[in-house]
Amino acid sequence: MIFIAILIGCILGAILGLNAPMISYTYSSYLAIAIIAALDSVFGGIASVVKKNFDLKIFISGFFGNAILAILLTILGQKLNVDIYLAAIVVFVWRMFMNLGTIRRYYVEKWSDIIKEKTAKQEKKKNNENDEKNIG
Amino acid sequence: MPNKKLISIILGVMCFALTLGIVVQVRTIQNTNSTISQNQEANALRDEILKYKERYDNRFAQLEEAEKELEKEREEATKNNTELEQAQQQITEGNKLTGMTEVTGPGVIITLSDGTGIATSTLNPSQLIVHDLDVLSVVNELINAGAEAISINEQRWVFTTAISCRGNTIDINGERIGAPFVIKAIGLPEYLAGLERVGGYLELMRGQGVGVNLEKSNNITIPKYSGVINFEYLQNVER
Numbered sequence: 001m002i003f004i005a006i007l008i009g010c011i012l013g014a015i016l017g018l019n020a021p022m023i024s025y026t027y028s029s030y031l032a033i034a035i036i037a038a039l040d041s042v043f044g045g046i047a048s049v050v051k052k053n054f055d056l057k058i059f060i061s062g063f064f065g066n067a068i069l070a071i072l073l074t075i076l077g078q079k080l081n082v083d084i085y086l087a088a089i090v091v092f093v094w095r096m097f098m099n100l101g102t103i104r105r106y107y108v109e110k111w112s113d114i115i116k117e118k119t120a121k122q123e124k125k126k127n128n129e130n131d132e133k134n135i136g
Numbered sequence: 137m138p139n140k141k142l143i144s145i146i147l148g149v150m151c152f153a154l155t156l157g158i159v160v161q162v163r164t165i166q167n168t169n170s171t172i173s174q175n176q177e178a179n180a181l182r183d184e185i186l187k188y189k190e191r192y193d194n195r196f197a198q199l200e201e202a203e204k205e206l207e208k209e210r211e212e213a214t215k216n217n218t219e220l221e222q223a224q225q226q227i228t229e230g231n232k233l234t235g236m237t238e239v240t241g242p243g244v245i246i247t248l249s250d251g252t253g254i255a256t257s258t259l260n261p262s263q264l265i266v267h268d269l270d271v272l273s274v275v276n277e278l279i280n281a282g283a284e285a286i287s288i289n290e291q292r293w294v295f296t297t298a299i300s301c302r303g304n305t306i307d308i309n310g311e312r313i314g315a316p317f318v319i320k321a322i323g324l325p326e327y328l329a330g331l332e333r334v335g336g337y338l339e340l341m342r343g344q345g346v347g348v349n350l351e352k353s354n355n356i357t358i359p360k361y362s363g364v365i366n367f368e369y370l371q372n373v374e375r
Contacts (some may be wrong), residue, residue, distance in 0.1 A: 001140055005148035013152040017159025024185050028164045035157045042150050054143055063150060 006042075029072045032102060037067040038067050039090040040099075047099035050106040066092075138293040196362075233363040235294040239285050241322040243356045246274060246330055246338070249316035250344035266315050268301040270310075270346070273337050274319055275299070281328050284319035285358045289313045292361040309363055316347070325352040 023031060039062040048054040070088045077084030210227075214220035232235045248271065252265030263287050275293060278286055286293035291308045302308045305314045321328055332350055342348045 002144040002147055005144035007153045009148035009151035010155045012206055013155025014159050016152075017156045017163070020156065020160050022164045022167055023160060025164060028161060031157055031161050031164075035154065035161060038154045038157065042147065043156055044151065049143060050145075056146065058143070059146065116155065124213055 002046075007047075029085075030074055033070045033074050033088060034067040036089055036092045038063060038072045040095050041066055043096050043099040043103075047102040050103050147280075194240045213310050231370070233283065235292050237321060238357065238360045240355065240357045241284070242318065242323040242325050243283070243352075244278075244325055244331075245351050245353055245356065246278075246319040246321070247316055247332070247347070247349040248274070248319070249347035249349075251347060264346065265304075266317055266346055267342075268299050268306040270337075270341060271306060271317055271319070272299045274331070277331050277337055278321045278323070278328060279347070280321070281330055283323040283328060285322040287320045287358045290359050291320055293361055294361045294365070296365055309361070320358055322356055322358060327352075328360065 042064065043061070045054065045059050048059070070085070070092070073088055074085040189289055210224060212225045228237075232239065248266045250266055271288060275288070288299075288308050291311055291313065293296075294309075297309055298307070302312060305312045306317075307313070329350060329352055330336075333339075338348050338350065
């Protein structure tokens with residue numbers, strides 16, 4: 001359900017993006033850092049869904065707060081002639097990897113559990129059949 | 137924890153915004169078609185140039201809009217006054233003569249392109265290239281043949297225009313211009329086509345190996361002069 005919604009959102013976004021007007025080059029560096037922040041928020045959201053502690057308010061405030069803070073830091077960095085946006089990118093990408101790790105661990109454990117259960121069931125069936133044969 | 141429907145809708149909307157941003161960004165970067173170099177300084181410089189170019193384009197568009205508005209205001213202000221109307225007509229006529237308006241009419245299009253011959257097989261490779269003096273001579277002959285308006289690669293020739301050498305490009309109206317040079321001229325096409333006469337400058341250039349092409353046209357549009365003419369020392373003589 002969640003992944004279908006994400007897929008539909010991505011496809012609609014790509015279609016609209018292809019037809020949207022281009023932004024000016026001056027603002028493209030701000031948009032780039034906002035994209036990284038949003039990507040981080042989406043990964044964080046999926047990870048929290050997986051961990052079952054998803055909070056709507058925290059998620060939405062994080063989505064906008066992170067993006068705005070990152071853009072403001074980039075502007076400040078340009079005024080001070082320091083590449084602050086590099087720090088923002090490092091933090092966001094680091095968090096992205098952490099969240100991706102959480103999601104990965106969850107699904108690996110889930111699937112390995114399913115596989116274990118299946119093999120256990122098959123062994124039980126075999127044992128039952130053997131028992132029946134022995135009885136017969 | 138809210139229900140699953142709400143979560144999926146929120147995440148879907150977020151992903152929608154995210155992909156929209158990514159696609160727009162990619163298209164913007166592709167539009168500037170700049171290759172990212174590993175040298176940070178070169179990247180920063182390219183960035184700066186692109187930003188300035190964008191700002192220049194924006195300002196230029198604003199200027200053109202303002203000029204249109206000025207024209208409109210002038211027309212409205214002089215509507216019911218014959219004297220002012222005459223003055224307005226004089227201004228329009230003067231602008232046409234000095235090259236401040238876009239003009240159209242019959243004439244010729246001359247294309248000068250660098251020679252395609254092999255440079256090493258020629259005694260003097262410099263002959264294969266179109267020089268500033270070549271362009272200057274062609275323009276001079278066009279004026280001699282009665283051309284009323286001339287442009288070189290969309291740069292209007294006005295009475296303050298200088299054509300000078302800038303390494304492998306030439307400078308016209310302070311703008312850098314490279315080969316091939318498309319020289320448009322408005323005038324009587326039959327007279328202007330006389331530039332192709334035997335022993336003329338075009339034939340001389342052709343003999344050197346430069347690509348020369350002249351075609352007559354009944355519909356040539358020449359852009360207006362986009363610079364500013366500023367006189368500081370000129371004064372009228374009091375009589």
